[in-house]
Amino acid sequence: MNKVRKAIIPAAGLGTRFLPITKAVPKPMLPVLDKPTIQYITEELTEVGIEEIIIVVSPNSGVIENHFGIAENLEKRLLEDGKQKLYDIALNTRKFNVKFAVQTVANGLAGAILCAEPFIKDEPFALLLGDELLCAEKGQTPCIKKLVDIFEKTGKSVIATMEVFGDQVSMYGNIGYDKEENGIMQVNQIVEKPSVNDALSNNAIIGRYVIAGGVMEKLKKLTPRNNEIYFTDVLDELAMKGELLASGFEGNRYDVGDKAGYIKANVEMALKSGEIGQEIKEYILDLANRI
Ligand code: UTP
Numbered sequence: 001m002n003k004v005r006k007a008i009i010p011a012a013g014l015g016t017r018f019l020p021i022t023k024a025v026p027k028p029m030l031p032v033l034d035k036p037t038i039q040y041i042t043e044e045l046t047e048v049g050i051e052e053i054i055i056v057v058s059p060n061s062g063v064i065e066n067h068f069g070i071a072e073n074l075e076k077r078l079l080e081d082g083k084q085k086l087y088d089i090a091l092n093t094r095k096f097n098v099k100f101a102v103q104t105v106a107n108g109l110a111g112a113i114l115c116a117e118p119f120i121k122d123e124p125f126a127l128l129l130g131d132e133l134l135c136a137e138k139g140q141t142p143c144i145k146k147l148v149d150i151f152e153k154t155g156k157s158v159i160a161t162m163e164v165f166g167d168q169v170s171m172y173g174n175i176g177y178d179k180e181e182n183g184i185m186q187v188n189q190i191v192e193k194p195s196v197n198d199a200l201s202n203n204a205i206i207g208r209y210v211i212a213g214g215v216m217e218k219l220k221k222l223t224p225r226n227n228e229i230y231f232t233d234v235l236d237e238l239a240m241k242g243e244l245l246a247s248g249f250e251g252n253r254y255d256v257g258d259k260a261g262y263i264k265a266n267v268e269m270a271l272k273s274g275e276i277g278q279e280i281k282e283y284i285l286d287l288a289n290r291i
Contacts, residue, residue: 002152004124004210005051007144009041010112011130012058012103017258026061027257028130033269036067037256040133042096048145050126054116056101068098110219110231117216124151129207131257133265134160136250143208143249150184150247151210157238158245159187160208162253169199173232175239175246176200187244190236203246205235206253212243 015027028038042053057064071090078087101115113127126144134143141149143160150158161175176189177200189200215234222229238244252268255261270280 002124002155004048004126004148004151006120006123007045007048007050007053007126007128008056008113008116008120009038009053009128009130010056010103010109011038011064012056012061012106012112012115013131013257014058014106015257018262026058026064028055028057028061029063029067030256030262032133032254032256032262032265033273036064037133038064038130039067039093040135041128041130042068042098044128044134044142044144045096045126047142048126048148051097052119053096053098054101054119055098055130056103056112056115058106059102059104061100061102065100068093068096070094108228108230110222110229110234113231114216114219120216122213122216124213125211127207127209127211131255132207133254133256134206134208134249135252135254137252140250143251143253144210146247146249147208147210150245151212154245155212156243156245157212157215157235158184158210158247159235160206160249161185161203161246162206162248163202164204165202167196169196169202169204170194172204172206173235174199174201175203175205177203177246183247185246186242187235187239187246188242190232190239190244192230192232203248205232205246206249208249212238 011028015022018027029036045053075087075090078090099119103112103115126148128144136142147158147160164172170193174191174194175187177185177187179186191200218234219229222233235244254265256265271277
């Protein structure tokens with residue numbers, strides 16, 4: 001059966017690029033404007049028909065569970081004070097069917113995915129990395145929706161890619177492909193962060209995937225390198241068997257796990273905000289004249 005009912009969001013990394021804030025605050029709780037990044041990612045899933053979201057967290061990430069749970073005193077107070085709009089905003093964070101899996105040792109992405117196995121078993125799942133935001137504009141198909149549609153039509157695992165050039169090529173997983181039809185590529189090989197000369201194409205893997213059922217067993221069989229198992233090894237295995245597709249996406253991608261990407265996401269969201277957008281626009285124009 002090709003229906004995608006579940007999604008995994010691995011969000012248990014150490015977030016060392018954001019120290020010292022990530023010493024006590026989990027990276028997925030860093031806000032872009034007024035929302036934690038993890039909420040943007042759960043919102044990407046609202047129109048996709050996902051029934052259950054499994055967030056993989058590090059130990060001591062109770063604050064993420066609190067964010068998606070009931071805040072009894074706050075909700076009661078907002079209602080008593082007649083602050084319906086703020087009440088709705090607080091309530092909105094409770095509409096997701098979220099489950100949590102704890103990754104006790106941050107041993108990489110494959111390890112995080114395996115932590116979600118009790119919820120997934122051998123079902124297909126959507127996989128959304130916790131430190132990338134994909135924002136579709138009005139009229140565009142959200143990236144994860146596009147991947148789910150492709151999977152449900154073909155039954156093959158599918159990954160999102162973006163075009164990269166020059167040195168950027170070496171910062172991402174890279175795909176080789178046989179043929180492309182209607183923007184969908186038949187992947188035949190994956191290389192992790194290749195040198196510019198070793199790159200197979202200009203297509204870099206980004207953090208959105210739909211993975212066919214049975215992958216957990218494949219992950220368990222992988223041979224570790226440097227004490228870690230690598231998710232790209234499974235993707236490469238699927239690619240070599242002709243069981244992996246790739247597709248570009250519409251909209252903007254923000255790498256919020258990186259300081260510059262995080263600031264860009266905040267600036268762009270602020271510009272789009274009805275509340276402060278005009279003020280920030282005037283500020284940026286004025287600032288541009290001064291720097
Ligand atoms: P990153 O490679 O960005 O690592 O993880 P990180 O630990 O979050 O950040 P830095 O590099 O130390 O600053 C990519 C995604 O995979 C998740 C992260 O939470 C992030 O969403 N991840 C990574 C896990 O869930 N577990 C891990 O063991 C590693």
